Amino acid sequence: MSIVILARSGTPGSNVLMRHAVLVIILAIAAATPSLEAATVAASDHAAPEPATDRAYAEYMATVLDDMQTSAAPEQRVFALLYGPTLRSAEKITTTTPADGRALAALADANPDNAKIQWMMAAANAPDQVSPDAKASAIARLQASETDNAAAWALSLSADAKSGGDESMDATLERMAASTRYDSHLHYAGSVLLDAERLHPLSAEMLALMSKKPDEAVNQDAAMKVAAMSITAATMAVPIDAFKACKPPKGESLSKFRQDACVAIGRLLVHRSTDIISVGFGRGILRRLDALDAADAERFRQVWWWNGLIVADMNENAISEELGDYYATGNEIEAARKAAQKKGRPEPPADWSPESGS
Secondary structure, eight states, X not given: OOHHHHHHHOOOSOHHHHHHHHHHHHXXXXXXXXXXXXXXXXXXXXXXXXXXXXXXXXXXHHHHHHHHXXXXXXXXXXXXXXXXXXXXXXXXXXXXXXXXXXXXXXXXXXXXXXXXXXXXXHHOOOTTTSOHHHHHHHHHHHHHHOTTBHHHHHTTHHHHHHHTOHHHHHHHHHHHHTOXXXXXXXXXXXXXXXXXXTTSOOOHHHHHHHOSBTTBOOXXXXXXXXXXXXXXXXXXXXXXXXXXXXSOXXXXXXXXXXXXXXXXXXXXXXXXXXXXXXXXXXXXHHHHTTOOOHHHHHHHHHHHXXXXXXXXXXXXXXXXXXXXXXXXXXXXHHHHHHXXXXXXXXXXXXXXXXXXXX
């Protein structure tokens, strides 16, 4: 769920990824939301694990990654190749070095209809492993299979910006504006790791080490889900390129074509995203273009209320249940709504605002 949950959870392991995840949410809130306060407090609240816990988790993760490298499921092998180097470096694991990018490209080509593989390849930020051609092929497959998904088209914006051509960027923005949803499938990478983790239950000793209370072990289900979610958070493809494309040049205005497209994209992000951060980016675009209407503002207020309830409720059983809903639906916002419904607080108070947090 919310990356803020992960920052506060203190789950051991994957420290490099966790720091990246916290940075992502701080940057996202800085760009698109009212205040940095919540993210900054959450990030500073994160406690690094003890060395003994870190070592034990490293050994556990090594076992999981080794099995993923030889799994019969191709998405498991792709995950190990893509994220294994970072995880092994973060955990100081010195086991077998994953294969090079040719193996990744071959797996993606051999499984063109495996959406998890294509999204992991398309969202990958490892040019030493995923070649531009392999990434472009994955993006093309997703755009062919999810023509109504603005997130798939958004994957082209980075290349459009590098090419320096307004025409290609406007064409991409037009396709995004005509889409009916924004779903970046953020749960895919985490769900692949979670499937692998479930084949290797954490030992009682490991759960005891992970606990901050000497007489109480960590909930296994919650620990595995939070660890998997940290991967999702650290590899998420936030709509920062759309946010940049919709920024007017200094002292100038956007063309009418781009203004209209960006307003449509901002509204799509606010109302039809499946992740909370994208709602914030959509609101940021609309505010920047002076196009935020009452319905947009109310939707943002509603989603941020749900998110705030999750951040406030840090007990393991609640986190496990909420993450379970997230992985079951693939929709972070729907999982947050369901959590608020279960708490009996689905609607924010009339005088509550995201700015005040009151």
